[in-house]
Amino acid sequence: MDRYAVIGNPIGHSKSPQIHRLFAEQTGEQMSYEALLAPIDDFAGTLRSFLSDGLGINVTVPFKEQAWALVDQHTPAAQRAGAVNTIQRQADGSLLGDNTDGKGLVRDIQHNAGLSLAGLKILLVGAGGAARGVIQPLLAAGPAQLCIVNRTVSKAEALGALFIDLGPVSAAGFQWIEEPVDLIINATSASLAGDLPEISPKLIRPGHTWCYDMMYANEPTPFNRWAAEQGAERCLDGLGMLVEQAAEAFLLWRGVRPETAPVLAALR
Ligand code: NDP
Numbered sequence: 001m002d003r004y005a006v007i008g009n010p011i012g013h014s015k016s017p018q019i020h021r022l023f024a025e026q027t028g029e030q031m032s033y034e035a036l037l038a039p040i041d042d043f044a045g046t047l048r049s050f051l052s053d054g055l056g057i058n059v060t061v062p063f064k065e066q067a068w069a070l071v072d073q074h075t076p077a078a079q080r081a082g083a084v085n086t087i088q089r090q091a092d093g094s095l096l097g098d099n100t101d102g103k104g105l106v107r108d109i110q111h112n113a114g115l116s117l118a119g120l121k122i123l124l125v126g127a128g129g130a131a132r133g134v135i136q137p138l139l140a141a142g143p144a145q146l147c148i149v150n151r152t153v154s155k156a157e158a159l160g161a162l163f164i165d166l167g168p169v170s171a172a173g174f175q176w177i178e179e180p181v182d183l184i185i186n187a188t189s190a191s192l193a194g195d196l197p198e199i200s201p202k203l204i205r206p207g208h209t210w211c212y213d214m215m216y217a218n219e220p221t222p223f224n225r226w227a228a229e230q231g232a233e234r235c236l237d238g239l240g241m242l243v244e245q246a247a248e249a250f251l252l253w254r255g256v257r258p259e260t261a262p263v264l265a266a267l268r
Helices: 016-027 043-051 064-070 076-081 101-112 129-140 153-166 222-229 239-254 261-267
Strands: 002-008 031-037 056-059 086-089 095-098 121-125 145-149 169-172 183-186 210-213 234-237
Touching: 002 016, 002 043, 016 031, 016 239, 016 261, 043 056, 043 064, 043 086, 056 239, 064 095, 064 129, 076 095, 076 101, 076 129, 086 239, 095 239, 101 129, 101 239, 121 129, 129 145, 129 153, 145 153, 153 169, 210 222, 222 234, 234 239, 239 261
Parallel strands: 002 031, 002 056, 121 145, 121 183, 145 169, 183 210, 210 234
Antiparallel strands: 056 086, 086 095
């Protein structure tokens, strides 16, 4: 049986095994997919041991940057992102690193939710690994403007500078931006602690602005609850992004892209 896995620390909460099992059932692919806990100080050893036999692996918190440094080749998306969430062992044994997070986000917003990003004013909140991974695909969708804001402004500025050749990207501090935008994407980990990034409520034009929290939970996230209180037109969470990035990984590994709608419905 062809073996795949997701590796992280912690890993018990991961929905990836369930998602890939549903994809395999749906497409008739003969494969297994497990959750692998890597010790914080031995990611490389755990990864190499699995890939001596396994064909591919997804990488999650906190190892995406380490994975980037370990693989032999990068796809263009991973090269820019500086982080790898999908690895494929190739026929010659070398490791190819991809980053499917951004493709997953853009597909969830445009295809699943039906919001075209072309010409929109987008605010990306946060400048960590998740933000970095989605900037290139967001710019490729042709927004009028992509402004990155972060609590630590210098990190937003560094990210903006890294992608400036790819489109209309800028950077700012939370308090500097008050004009309404069309879409706000929360790529901070604030929701994990029940916190909110301190952005202005004026950024939301009631009945117009869409909000997307990369975090997902059974209940609306703190960010999405706040956005709904400000009158946001739609509030989406990151479960669709998770399923779509998984579908992109499955496509890379198995050459077939599964239908995501039934899997998303099953998870909800
Ligand atoms: P990082 O640790 O790399 O970055 C965290 C970011 O959040 C930084 O920009 C940090 O700001 C900011 N932040 C943290 N706490 C606060 C706060 N209280 N107020 C304001 N800003 C804050 O995390 P990741 O980028 O890897 O992950 C971010 C989120 O995205 C997580 O919730 C993760 O679960 C989610 N995610 C979802 C995916 C999906 O498929 N749905 C895929 C990948 C990630 P500063 O720089 O100032 O410290």
